[in-house]
Amino acid sequence: MAAIITPGNVTLGTFQPSRAITVGPNASTKNLSGAGPGFGIRGDYGLTNFDIPNVFHFSGGYELPFGKTRRFLSGSSGVTNGLVGDWSLIWSATVQGGQPITVGCSANATSGTGCNALVLPGKSPTSGPHNVDRFLNAAAFTQPCVLGGPVDAPIPILDQPSGCTPLTGLAALGGSPARVAGPGFRRLDLSLFKDFRFAERFRLQFRWEFFNIFNHPNFNAPGFGDAAIPGSLDFKSPNFGKIGSTRDSPNDPRQIQFALKLYY
Secondary structure, three states, X not given: OEEEEEOOEEEEEEEEEOOOEEOOOOOOOOOOOOOOOOOOOOOOOEEOOOOOOEEEEEEEEEEOOEOOOOOEOOOOXXXXXXXXXXXXXXXXXXXXXXXXXXXXXXXXXXXXXXXXXEEOOOOOOOOXXXXXXXXXXXXXXXXXXXXXOOOOOOEEOOOOOOOOEOOOHHHHHEOOOOOEEOOOEEEEEEEEEXXXXXXXXXXXXEEEEEEOOOOOOOEOOOOOOOOOOOOOOOOOOOOOOOOOXXXXXXXXXXXXXXXXXXXX
16 A cells, blocks of 8 residues: 655555465355365365455545645635636545456256366467357367266266367366356546635535546456346357446446535
C-alpha cells in the first residue's frame, strides 16, 4: 500500500497479489479425491473458484488549484471565486485479474468420480475471438477415454467420446481443476464536487458523480451467473465458451447522478 498526502491532495494505491489453493472448487467440496487407493488429494489440488491473482486499487481526492488562496486566480473574489473556486475531483479505480474456470469432461471416464478436461500441448485455451461469444477455445481441450473392461484391470475405449485421449490409472480422471482464468474486472468511478460557502458554519456542496464512467462491462466467466448459458463449459457443445451475463447485475451501465449536500 502507498499513500500520498499533501495539502489539497490525497492519493491511495494498493496492490495485492494472492493465490488461494484448495482440494475442492470452493474450499468446502471435493471432486475426484477418494477415487482409488493412492490417489489422495493431489488430483483435486488447484485454485479455488474465488481466487483473484492480482488486485489493484487506486483512489484519491484533489482540490483543483483555482480560486481564492489557491495557486491560480488566488486574488479572485465574489462572483469570479464563486465560479472557479472550491472544486474537487474524487476518483476510485479497481483493476483485478479473472477468477479461475474449471472445464469438466463431456463424459466421465469412470462411474462415481469426477473428471476434468485436459489442455492439449501447444494449444491455448483462450486463443481465438476471446469474447462473449467464444471466450474459450474448444480445440484446446480433450478428455480421457471412457474406461471399460474388467473392474480390476480397466482399459480405455478408443474414441469414446470422440477425440478422447486413451489414459489409464489415475490419469484417466483428467487434468487438474481451475486451469483457465476468467474475465478480469475494471472500473473507474469519478466525482466532481463544488462547495458554495455562505458563512463559516454553512456550506452547500454540489456533487456530480459518475459510476463506471467508461461504461465498461465486466463479464462473468462462461457457466457463471444467473443467466449462464447451458453447455458453456462443455467443450463438445456449440455453446462452449459463451458468456451469458455481467458480474454486476443488472449489467451495471454508466450511471450519472447529481446531488446537493448541506454542511452545517
